[in-house]
Amino acid sequence: MSVVLFGGEKGGTGKTTLATNMAAMLALAGKDVLLLDTDRQGTASFWATVREEADVEPKISCVQKFGKGLATQVRDLAGRYDEIVIDAGGRDSMELRYALGVSDRAYIPVQPFQFDIWTLQQMEELVEMAKGLNDELKAFVVLNRVSANPSVHEDQETRDFFNAEDFQYLSLVDAMLRDRIAFRKSARDGLSVVEWKQDNKATQEMNQLFEEVYGGR
Ligand SMILES: Nc1ncnc2c1ncn2[C@@H]1O[C@H](COP(=O)(O)OP(=O)(O)O)[C@@H](O)[C@H]1O
Numbered sequence: 001m002s003v004v005l006f007g008g009e010k011g012g013t014g015k016t017t018l019a020t021n022m023a024a025m026l027a028l029a030g031k032d033v034l035l036l037d038t039d040r041q042g043t044a045s046f047w048a049t050v051r052e053e054a055d056v057e058p059k060i061s062c063v064q065k066f067g068k069g070l071a072t073q074v075r076d077l078a079g080r081y082d083e084i085v086i087d088a089g090g091r092d093s094m095e096l097r098y099a100l101g102v103s104d105r106a107y108i109p110v111q112p113f114q115f116d117i118w119t120l121q122q123m124e125e126l127v128e129m130a131k132g133l134n135d136e137l138k139a140f141v142v143l144n145r146v147s148a149n150p151s152v153h154e155d156q157e158t159r160d161f162f163n164a165e166d167f168q169y170l171s172l173v174d175a176m177l178r179d180r181i182a183f184r185k186s187a188r189d190g191l192s193v194v195e196w197k198q199d200n201k202a203t204q205e206m207n208q209l210f211e212e213v214y215g216g217r
């Protein structure tokens with residue numbers, strides 16, 4: 001059982017894309033998964049509603065939770081599911097802080113063109129604080145929307161930039177997602193990109209990420 005958070009202080013970086021895909025892939029692997037939407041914008045819940053209305057199998061339970069009771073609710077829900085996937089909204093929200101306090105792992109998507117060390121330093125501070133309550137917490141950064149043009153080397157540039165900072169609590173995962181329309185189109189149908197089945201490269205990238213997040217567990 002694990003509680004895995006997709007979060008970060010910036011909006012539009014791919015938190016919901018990662019959370020919904022991981023939830024669907026866990027369900028495909030036979031896990032009883034709960035997708036916990038803590039973002040008041042409700043994008044993950046909307047995805048789950050589209051999925052339900054289209055009668056897509058496997059079914060995925062999704063609930064919205066906000067505010068102070070979040071940590072207690074997650075601890076309570078943890079006993080009832082194999083896996084909990086939390087989608088935490090942008091901004092330095094209360095939900096992000098509570099979720100960091102109860103998660104085993106946190107993944108922070110970052111886009112190369114939005115990549116700024118300042119935001120990551122803030123995340124590192126939040127993680128350090130959360131570790132005071134939850135010393136099991138491990139936090140990772142995932143590159144998302146990396147240029148799909150192989151002649152653009154922004155992934156290596158971003159990795160070098162990241163490594164030069166020597167973060168104490170954040171590490172960069174090897175898997176990354178490139179900027180592909182498949183991630184948007186599959187989401188519109190309430191699917192993961194692996195269920196959408198129309199882009200092998202996108203599927204491969206998401207499988208690699210899944211392997212890093214849940215492999216060997
Ligand atoms: N790798 C990607 N390639 C193309 N579009 C993407 C990718 N990741 C996310 N998007 C799109 O970018 C927008 C914001 O992503 P989303 O996951 O909703 O971000 P967040 O939850 O962090 O606000 C959505 O329209 C989503 O479909």
Ligand SMILES: [Mg+2]
Nearest residue numbers: 015016039043
């Ligand atoms: Mg979102």
